[in-house]
Amino acid sequence: MPVTPAQRDALRRGCRAVVGGHPEAAPGEELEAIGAWCREHGxxxxxxxxxxxxxxxxxxxxxxxxxxxxxxxxxxxxxxxxxxxxxxxxxxxxxxxxxxxxxxxxxxxxxxxxxxxxxxxxxxxxxxxxxxxxxxxxxxxxxxxxxxxxxxxxxxxxxxxxxxxxxxxxxxxxxxxxxxxxxxxxxxxxxxxxxxxxxxxxxxxxxxxxxxxxxxxxxxxxxxxxxxxxxxxxxxxxxxxxxxxxLHPYIASAAMRIDAQLAKMPAYRARALALAKALAAIPGLRILPSPPQVNMFHVHIDAPAPALATARDRLAAEDGVWLAGGFAEAATPGWSVTEIYVGDNLLALADADVAAWFARLVGLART
Amino acid sequence: MPVTPAQRDALRRGCRAVVGGHPEAAPGEELEAIGAWCREHGxxxxxxxxxxxxxxxxxxxxxxxxxxxxxxxxxxxxxxxxxxxxxxxxxxxxxxxxxxxxxxxxxxxxxxxxxxxxxxxxxxxxxxxxxxxxxxxxxxxxxxxxxxxxxxxxxxxxxxxxxxxxxxxxxxxxxxxxxxxxxxxxxxxxxxxxxxxxxxxxxxxxxxxxxxxxxxxxxxxxxxxxxxxxxxxxxxxxxxxxxxxxLHPYIASAAMRIDAQLAKMPAYRARALALAKALAAIPGLRILPSPPQVNMFHVHIDAPAPALATARDRLAAEDGVWLAGGFAEAATPGWSVTEIYVGDNLLALADADVAAWFARLVGLART
The missing domain is CATH 3.40.640.10 (Type I PLP-dependent aspartate aminotransferase-like (Major domain))
Structure with missing residues (x-):
């Protein structure tokens, strides 16, 4: 189980499914892409x-x-x-x-x-x-x-x-x-x-x-x-x-993808609403805000943060699914909170699968 | 003759010889290079x-x-x-x-x-x-x-x-x-x-x-x-x-080339000393410091800065040589100053040629 951020990253990279955000670029991939884009456009x-x-x-x-x-x-x-x-x-x-x-x-x-x-x-x-x-x-x-x-x-x-x-x-x-x-x-x-x-x-x-x-x-x-x-x-x-x-590495990276990403925002938000609905049905989970207002929301979980992190790592190692980057203690004792940001990663997954993984996460963290 | 920085850049890019600094990368070239380097090293x-x-x-x-x-x-x-x-x-x-x-x-x-x-x-x-x-x-x-x-x-x-x-x-x-x-x-x-x-x-x-x-x-x-x-x-x-x-675009760009560039510093400095000696022999030019202590030095020129800029542009347009990025007024009335930073560009040129171009620059600026 990971101890350092590098070990945690390696565990996440080994997963076949990641719930939040966009897929991570391979080493050098984004740099080569923006380089080619700048070359093409002069x-x-x-x-x-x-x-x-x-x-x-x-x-x-x-x-x-x-x-x-x-x-x-x-x-x-x-x-x-x-x-x-x-x-x-x-x-x-x-x-x-x-x-x-x-x-x-x-x-x-x-x-x-x-x-x-x-x-x-x-x-x-x-x-x-x-x-x-x-x-x-x-x-x-x-x-x-x-x-x-x-x-x-x-x-x-x-x-x-x-x-x-x-x-x-x-x-x-x-x-x-x-x-x-x-x-x-x-x-x-x-x-x-x-x-x-x-x-x-x-x-x-x-x-x-x-x-x-x-x-x-x-x-x-x-x-x-x-x-x-x-x-x-x-x-x-x-x-x-x-x-x-x-500054052009950053400018090119933004300019190259802004139109395509803005066009995806409605889809991200729709999926956030659907996923939140599926997760809300799991005992021990609460969604904030409910329904979500944008393509991100918080999941409050009735389990301690360290236990959730351990369960997350076990799901990653055994099932190859990465549910969340981190868990923080919520204000209510015994509860934790994690953020879900819906991006391209979730578009490749089914809500029912993600909900099942979260149900398993809660189960593992509570045992 | 250039009016905007973009026009000046275009004029410089059209030159076959540039005296100072390192060659400018083509659009996207450095980004593609650091991308490939990151990919190779993982x-x-x-x-x-x-x-x-x-x-x-x-x-x-x-x-x-x-x-x-x-x-x-x-x-x-x-x-x-x-x-x-x-x-x-x-x-x-x-x-x-x-x-x-x-x-x-x-x-x-x-x-x-x-x-x-x-x-x-x-x-x-x-x-x-x-x-x-x-x-x-x-x-x-x-x-x-x-x-x-x-x-x-x-x-x-x-x-x-x-x-x-x-x-x-x-x-x-x-x-x-x-x-x-x-x-x-x-x-x-x-x-x-x-x-x-x-x-x-x-x-x-x-x-x-x-x-x-x-x-x-x-x-x-x-x-x-x-x-x-x-x-x-x-x-x-x-x-x-x-x-x-x-931050890795910048880190990779530096890490990829630091060893090779540090190895070149003695050659840069030697060329700076040689070029400064050649330039010092031209009437109307003074070198600061003399001899140079590193691979850069100032050239003080007995001509007004705007006239030198115009002459620099004419040399670029007619002869395809780019002598200096800019000329500032020196403290002494009528004199100007420009910086020469010796890098890879000068290594591809002969001091006698550069000195001849500077002599022509002074001649043009004074007429």
């Missing part, structure tokens, strides 16, 4: 993010989001710190608000405080998305509000469209800039259909989107807004050390 | 900088530098801010010193002040490298001194070995941490021969080296020091948004 290397491929891709994604301009960023961490630095500096106010489970709060070692010197107000309860009333009740003056669509750490929950529209209205009335953490915005549009990405983004002053989650690129992100905002963001990209001498 | 993608390739390469370069540990960084901008943040935080003193032409001072929009909240003292005169007496005379308490080996903006000048040893002794006596901007350390060792990289780095508490200049990789850097320092640097890498979901 895309020369960029210089510090400037080049024909970079310019064309930035313009394309900005247009898709209905924004004037966009700048490719190596990471969302950089993109969002840049956005908040700009809005707070313009307001002359180093305070912003966000949900308690925002990436900036949980996964960036409080860079917003240590680097950008900003203070954050955590708005509303942890268990649900930020609502208009949360902002309306905020006693403090803030320069910006960061809203993650969907909120990944709570199972990919989204506010309703009406709540989102009202949230934007409250923000506008208070002079608060609205910034979207759209790491999974590509996955969220179906829930707001028939509205377009541009219609959703029109509620926000600035938008960050990611290319390595649903799109499956090597890495990278884009920060979009009006032209002056994006020009400032380019300065921050350089300050953070994100204006790499060549 | 290197899987990393996850947020963790993986077998990343670990092996970090250990290899750290050992080459004689340091306990190293962390791959997407950029030198990030690497050096991290180093200074660590040393200043440990000293409880937000002040450091550097040369007036340091990258942090000229090319990072003062990120050390805007992000890391550090203040910088610019030590010694601009025209020569930092000497032990500069530090000894420094009236202020500082946590760290950044030393660039060689100092790029002044033609790649290096302190003598004895001065470097004494500088380290003064730093130690004052409790000042010595950090090396070793963006071109690979190029500098020959000047200190027979000393090894490790012997040079032993004078420093932390060292940053780059992989996209002499090594010719896509991008990337490494920050080396003791294990605790590097562990802290990994936290800063995440804060800055530099822990990309996949």
């Amino acid at each position: 895309w020369h290397a960029d210089r510090y993010g400037d080049g024909t491929l970079a310019g064309a891709f930035e313009a394309k994604v900005a247009a898709l989001l209905g924004k004037d301009a966009g700048v490719f960023m190596p990471s969302g961490t950089l993109a969002q710190q840049a956005a908040l630095a700009i809005w707070c500096e313009r307001a002359g106010l180093p305070h912003f608000a966000m949900h308690a489970t925002a990436h900036l709060e949980l996964h960036e070692y409080r860079a917003y405080a240590r680097l950008s010197r900003l203070s954050a107000l955590l708005l509303g309860p942890r268990e649900r998305p930020t609502l208009p009333a949360d902002l309306a009740a905020c006693p403090e003056r803030i320069a910006a509000l960061l809203v993650e669509l969907p909120a990944r750490e709570i199972g990919g929950q989204l506010p309703t469209w009406d709540d989102l529209v009202e949230l934007a209205a409250v923000a506008r009335a208070r002079g608060v800039r609205l910034h979207m953490d759209g790491a999974r915005l590509w996955e969220a549009r179906e829930a707001y259909a028939p509205r377009t990405y541009a219609e959703i983004c029109a509620l926000f002053d600035s938008v960050y989107v990611s290319f390595y989650k649903g799109i499956g690129a090597l890495s990278g992100a884009l920060l979009a807004g009006d032209a002056a905002f994006v020009a400032e963001a380019r300065v921050w990209r350089r300050r953070y050390g994100g204006t790499l001498s060549q | 290197w899987h993608a990393d996850r947020y900088g963790d993986g077998t390739l990343a670990g092996a390469f970090e250990a290899k370069v750290a050992a080459l530098l004689g340091k306990d540990a190293g962390v791959f960084m997407p950029s030198g901008t990030l690497a050096q801010q991290a180093a200074l943040a660590i040393w200043c935080e440990r000293a409880g003193l937000p002040h450091f010193a550097m040369h007036a032409t340091a990258h942090l001072e000229l090319h990072e929009y003062r990120a050390y002040a805007r992000l890391s909240r550090l203040s910088a003292l610019l030590l010694g005169p601009r025209e020569r490298p930092t000497l032990p007496a500069d530090l000894a005379a420094c009236p202020e308490r500082i946590a760290a001194l950044l030393v660039e080996l060689p100092a790029r903006e002044i033609g790649g000048q290096l302190p003598t070995w004895d001065d470097l040893v004494e500088l380290a002794a003064v730093a130690r006596a004052r409790g000042v941490r010595l950090h090396m901007d070793g963006a071109r350390l690979w190029e500098a060792r020959e000047a200190y021969a027979p000393r090894t990289y490790a012997e040079i780095c032993a004078l420093f508490d932390s060292v940053y080296v780059s992989f996209y200049k002499g090594i010719g990789a896509l991008s990337g850097a490494l920050l080396a020091g003791d294990a605790a320092f590097v562990a802290e640097a990994r936290v800063w890498r995440r804060r800055y948004g530099g822990t990309l979901s996949q």
Whole structure:
């Protein structure tokens, strides 16, 4: 049974079926693919993010989001710190608000405080998305509000469209800039259909989107807004050390696959809804949110996390199926939680099979 | 004649001879090469900088530098801010010193002040490298001194070995941490021969080296020091948004070529010395430093920068030779300066030809 991440990866790679995400590329496969793609299209290397491929891709994604301009960023961490630095500096106010489970709060070692010197107000309860009333009740003056669509750490929950529209209205009335953490915005549009990405983004002053989650690129992100905002963001990209001498590997990886991946999002979401329904019927499992709102959801399991990890490894070794990357303890004692992100992997599997494997997982973990 | 960077690039690409640097890869060429290399070696993608390739390469370069540990960084901008943040935080003193032409001072929009909240003292005169007496005379308490080996903006000048040893002794006596901007350390060792990289780095508490200049990789850097320092640097890498979901394109590009490129450095330097000698004989040209200390040097030219750019473009269009990327105004009125970095391109050319082209360049620019 695996002890190191490398051993766990090897176990997963040996499986015939993986439930979540997209298939892992073979060594060098993606690099060779983007190389061939650049050769075919004659895309020369960029210089510090400037080049024909970079310019064309930035313009394309900005247009898709209905924004004037966009700048490719190596990471969302950089993109969002840049956005908040700009809005707070313009307001002359180093305070912003966000949900308690925002990436900036949980996964960036409080860079917003240590680097950008900003203070954050955590708005509303942890268990649900930020609502208009949360902002309306905020006693403090803030320069910006960061809203993650969907909120990944709570199972990919989204506010309703009406709540989102009202949230934007409250923000506008208070002079608060609205910034979207759209790491999974590509996955969220179906829930707001028939509205377009541009219609959703029109509620926000600035938008960050990611290319390595649903799109499956090597890495990278884009920060979009009006032209002056994006020009400032380019300065921050350089300050953070994100204006790499060549960014085209990431840009090519995203540009090569964005159209095809966006076209698959409705199928991913439909499968997430179907799989969640099948899993909800298994004793000891609960789905959050139920039904899922996008192509990801959380499975809460009435079993301890270490036992689930052991059972997961046993299923991998004996049956060649990989059910989940990790299990965390839930707030309720004895319960655990895991995330399922529906991508190309699940499209090759049958829900009944996956449900049977999960039933076996629970059985093993409880014995 | 070119107006945009793209037109200038096209003009350069049409040339049969380019004086500086390494040959430009064809579209997709480097990506396909690193893809094939990863496939042959079975290197899987990393996850947020963790993986077998990343670990092996970090250990290899750290050992080459004689340091306990190293962390791959997407950029030198990030690497050096991290180093200074660590040393200043440990000293409880937000002040450091550097040369007036340091990258942090000229090319990072003062990120050390805007992000890391550090203040910088610019030590010694601009025209020569930092000497032990500069530090000894420094009236202020500082946590760290950044030393660039060689100092790029002044033609790649290096302190003598004895001065470097004494500088380290003064730093130690004052409790000042010595950090090396070793963006071109690979190029500098020959000047200190027979000393090894490790012997040079032993004078420093932390060292940053780059992989996209002499090594010719896509991008990337490494920050080396003791294990605790590097562990802290990994936290800063995440804060800055530099822990990309996949870093292996850059790591592979560097790992694939480092040995071969390091082996070429003596030949590059020898050719730089020979070419500088040939150019120094041309009226209206002066070489800085003379003789060059590494495989780069500055050429000061008694002609205005715009006229030189026009002449450079004419030589490219008429003769198919590309002499220099850009010309800046020198401090002396009427004089300009350009940088020559000797790489694989020059190895394919004869010094007499290059000297003749420069003589023609000066002639054209002056008419």
